[in-house]
Amino acid sequence: MNLNTIAEVKRPRSFEEIEWRDGHAFLGGGTWLFSEPQVATDTLVDLERLGWPALTATPAGLEIAATCKIVELHDFKGxxxxxxxxxxxxxxxxxxxxxxxxxxxxxxxxxxxxxPAGAMISLTAALEGVCTLWPQDGKPRQVPVVDFVTGVHTNVLQKGELLRSILLPAKALSKRFAMRQMSLTRHGRSAALIIATVGDGDEDFLLTISASTPRPVHLRFKKTPLAAEMCQAIDERLPPDAWFQDVHGSAPYKRHVTHYLAEQIRAELS
Ligand SMILES: Cc1cc2nc3c(=O)[nH]c(=O)nc-3n(C[C@H](O)[C@H](O)[C@H](O)COP(=O)(O)OP(=O)(O)OC[C@H]3O[C@@H](n4cnc5c(N)ncnc54)[C@H](O)[C@@H]3O)c2cc1C
Incomplete structure (x- = not known):
C-alpha cells in the first residue's frame, strides 16, 4: 500500500542521528506498516542502514538484532x-x-x-529472551520478553524507544523443549501456541502459554510437574476472564485447547 501521509524516509547510520518527534515511526520490514493507512505518521525511520549483524552467538547466548529477518533466523544453525x-x-x-x-x-x-499470535514473541519468551531497549533520552534498559508485551497490541516501549536486540541465554537454549500449536482453520492464525522447556535432570520446567492469552504467560516448576499440578497451576494463574477471545476462537475454546496441548507437552518431556 502507498502511504500518502509519509513525507520523508530517514535512513540513519547511527541511533544518535535520530531526532525523534511525534509523527515518526521505526521501519523494520514494513510488512505491517505498509499493510494499512498510517494517518498519524509522516516520517519513517528505516533501521536497515544501522548495519547490525543479524545474529551473534557468544558463550552467553544468541543475540538477535532488531533488524534480523525471519528468514535469517530460520537459516541459523547453532x-x-x-x-x-x-x-x-x-x-x-x-x-x-x-x-x-x-x-x-x-x-x-x-x-x-x-x-497474541506473534510467533516470535512465543519463541523468545519461551527461551527466556531479554530485550535491550534504547530510549531516546537515558540509558539502555533490559526487559524480559515475557514482560515486554503488556496486552493486545501494547507493550512497554516509551515514545521513540527502540527495541535494539533480544538475547536468548545459552542456558535456555541448552534445554529440551516441546511445542504444540492449534488454529481453528488449517492455515489460520494461532489460537494457542504452547511451549515447554526443561533442563537436565528434569529440572526447571518452564511452560509458556501464548496466543490463547492476550500476552505470554510463564509457569515455572522446579521439576516437571504431575498432570494435576500443572492443570491446577494453569487455572490458578488464568481465571476465565484471562483468556483471549477473538474470531480465531472463544475464550472457553482457548482454555480447553491450552490445557489439552500443555498436557501433551508435559507427557512428552516427562
Ligand atoms: C499476510 C500477513 C499475515 C500475518 N500473520 C501474522 C501472524 O500469524 N502472527 C502475527 O503475530 N502477526 C502476523 N502478521 C502481522 C505481523 O506481525 C507483521 O506484519 C510483522 O511481524 C511485522 O514485522 P515488520 O518487521 O515488517 O514490522 P514493521 O511493519 O516494519 O513494523 C511493525 C511495528 O513495529 C514497530 N517497530 C519495528 N521495529 C521496531 C524496533 N526495532 N523498535 C521499536 N519499534 C519497532 C514499527 O514502528 C511498527 O509500529 C501478519 C501480517 C500479514 C501482512
Missing amino acids: PPEWRAVPLFDKCIDAFLMSFKIWNAATVAGNVCMSL
Missing part, C-alpha cells in the same frame, strides 16, 4: 549443545506467513506488534 534451536523453525512455521513476511519481516517488528 552448536549441538543448544538443543532448543530447532524450536526456531517450529515457531516460524506457526506464523501465518506470506512470501513477503518470510523475507522482509523482522523479529523485532513482530515482537513490537505485540499481537
Whole structure:
C-alpha cells in the first residue's frame, strides 16, 4: 500500500542521528506498516542502514538484532549443545506467513506488534529472551520478553524507544523443549501456541502459554510437574476472564485447547 501521509524516509547510520518527534515511526520490514493507512505518521525511520549483524552467538547466548529477518533466523544453525534451536523453525512455521513476511519481516517488528499470535514473541519468551531497549533520552534498559508485551497490541516501549536486540541465554537454549500449536482453520492464525522447556535432570520446567492469552504467560516448576499440578497451576494463574477471545476462537475454546496441548507437552518431556 502507498502511504500518502509519509513525507520523508530517514535512513540513519547511527541511533544518535535520530531526532525523534511525534509523527515518526521505526521501519523494520514494513510488512505491517505498509499493510494499512498510517494517518498519524509522516516520517519513517528505516533501521536497515544501522548495519547490525543479524545474529551473534557468544558463550552467553544468541543475540538477535532488531533488524534480523525471519528468514535469517530460520537459516541459523547453532552448536549441538543448544538443543532448543530447532524450536526456531517450529515457531516460524506457526506464523501465518506470506512470501513477503518470510523475507522482509523482522523479529523485532513482530515482537513490537505485540499481537497474541506473534510467533516470535512465543519463541523468545519461551527461551527466556531479554530485550535491550534504547530510549531516546537515558540509558539502555533490559526487559524480559515475557514482560515486554503488556496486552493486545501494547507493550512497554516509551515514545521513540527502540527495541535494539533480544538475547536468548545459552542456558535456555541448552534445554529440551516441546511445542504444540492449534488454529481453528488449517492455515489460520494461532489460537494457542504452547511451549515447554526443561533442563537436565528434569529440572526447571518452564511452560509458556501464548496466543490463547492476550500476552505470554510463564509457569515455572522446579521439576516437571504431575498432570494435576500443572492443570491446577494453569487455572490458578488464568481465571476465565484471562483468556483471549477473538474470531480465531472463544475464550472457553482457548482454555480447553491450552490445557489439552500443555498436557501433551508435559507427557512428552516427562
Ligand atoms: C499476510 C500477513 C499475515 C500475518 N500473520 C501474522 C501472524 O500469524 N502472527 C502475527 O503475530 N502477526 C502476523 N502478521 C502481522 C505481523 O506481525 C507483521 O506484519 C510483522 O511481524 C511485522 O514485522 P515488520 O518487521 O515488517 O514490522 P514493521 O511493519 O516494519 O513494523 C511493525 C511495528 O513495529 C514497530 N517497530 C519495528 N521495529 C521496531 C524496533 N526495532 N523498535 C521499536 N519499534 C519497532 C514499527 O514502528 C511498527 O509500529 C501478519 C501480517 C500479514 C501482512
